[in-house]
Amino acid sequence: MVTPREELIRRILNWSRARDDVRAVVLFGSLAQPDARVDDMSDVDIELTFAVVTPELLAGSWWRDFGVVWTAYSLDPLPVWSLVYEGGLTVDLSVVDPSRIAGMVSAGKLSRVWERGYRVLLDRDGSTRGLPAPSGAMPEPGRLTHDEFRRLVDGFWVEVLRVPKYIARGELWAVKSRDWTAKTRLLRMLEWHAIVLGGHRVDGHGLGRGMPGWLPADLWHAVHGVFGRFDAADALHAYQASVEVFARAAGDVAAALGFSYPTDRDRLLRDFAEDLIRKVDADAVTAGTGAS
Incomplete structure (x- = not known):
């Protein structure tokens, strides 16, 4: 039985074969990775190579030919259309000219996302024949x-350090905004912890995929405390947990690589963070409101 995802891929491929300006179609992402976890929720990642990428092509909505589109969003700079088709099937369509594949052939090196796996569905010009085989592994x-x-x-x-200030002011949305930016740094440090101390490779896309498999059990347990609900008290607990996890991970990485950490400056910042926590108004922590 053909699944809705397989049917959509078939439509894209048939549409491409009917157009002379489409020179290659390549499937990548989890569906092209032999060892990837794939389920009914897995996205479709396809790269379409056009002979010439014209403004008309970029401005068009030709992707509606593949099915009923619930919503669409374009991303730069590749460009990429992120599309949700009827039934909730998500497709990322990349549009490129022949220079992208030619560049990989010339360099003898695949792009980061293709290194994990790719599958050529259409190649009119033989442009993909010189591509290296995917290693299937995370890039070095x-x-x-x-x-x-x-x-x-x-x-x-x-x-x-901005987080407790916004907690004290009762600016909970700002708390979440600043906290998330800090979390991107925390995640990157955890990734380096896995790479340096555990010898793991991680996807590095900022999503924390596979984290239970590459974090030590105690750090994985500690990470469960770094996200809080939309209230001041819980946000404060999550803030403290984030500082603790970051300091632990950074200290381990620094020790393994011979870097100095914590420095006097880091200790000063940590002390300042603890002072900020003590200065947070008790009413603000309890009720989620504070000084304006």
């Missing part, structure tokens, strides 16, 4: 430099 993460480490640490502190 490289080595974390001291400058990159410091930038990550400093970026975390700049953002996270």
